[in-house]
Amino acid sequence: MEEHWVPEEGAGQGLAHHLHQEGLAGPLRWLENCLRRTAGDREEDGVSHPVPLVPLSEENEDAMEDRRFRTLLRQLGLRPPANEQVRSPSPSLSPFSRSRRGPAASPLSAQESFWRIPAALTPQQLRRLAASIAHHGPDPPGSSQVPPEPPRCPQD
Numbered sequence: 001m002e003e004h005w006v007p008e009e010g011a012g013q014g015l016a017h018h019l020h021q022e023g024l025a026g027p028l029r030w031l032e033n034c035l036r037r038t039a040g041d042r043e044e045d046g047v048s049h050p051v052p053l054v055p056l057s058e059e060n061e062d063a064m065e066d067r068r069f070r071t072l073l074r075q076l077g078l079r080p081p082a083n084e085q086v087r088s089p090s091p092s093l094s095p096f097s098r099s100r101r102g103p104a105a106s107p108l109s110a111q112e113s114f115w116r117i118p119a120a121l122t123p124q125q126l127r128r129l130a131a132s133i134a135h136h137g138p139d140p141p142g143s144s145q146v147p148p149e150p151p152r153c154p155q156d
Helices: 013-021 025-045 058-065 067-075 095-100 123-133
Strands: none
Touching: 013 025, 013 067, 013 123, 025 058, 025 123, 058 067
16 A cells, blocks of 8 residues: 655755765665656656665665665655565464464565655655755765766666
8 A cells, every 4th residue: 555645845865965974875876866767757657656676786785774774765755665564463373373384474575575666756756855865065085976877777
């Protein structure tokens, strides 16, 4: 079920700046690019559906495992995989239902693997979110000024 929560103007801006200073500039550029491309696709196609954020580089994969980066994703209104969402406690198993042990016992365990850009976010909202996490200022020492090529979204 799709949530219709709308992130606030400038959502995630402070945390994005902090993450940039801590060396997550690459994953932030990747996320910004994914948001902008999804906005363009939604305008072009006239159709809106959830878009998975698939980290294709080790750097982006590591960022997706970072607690603070996931906090940023939540602030932006992005949706975690179903298996990371809060679930109600599983019913206690009786001695007669021992076959329900293990990962297969959870109805949500195999449904989704990736965070998603919700279908409810409009192209305008996606562009505002991308702008809110865009870096405007000097790069931290040791980082390149300009990436060799914009990070690509897996949908390209």
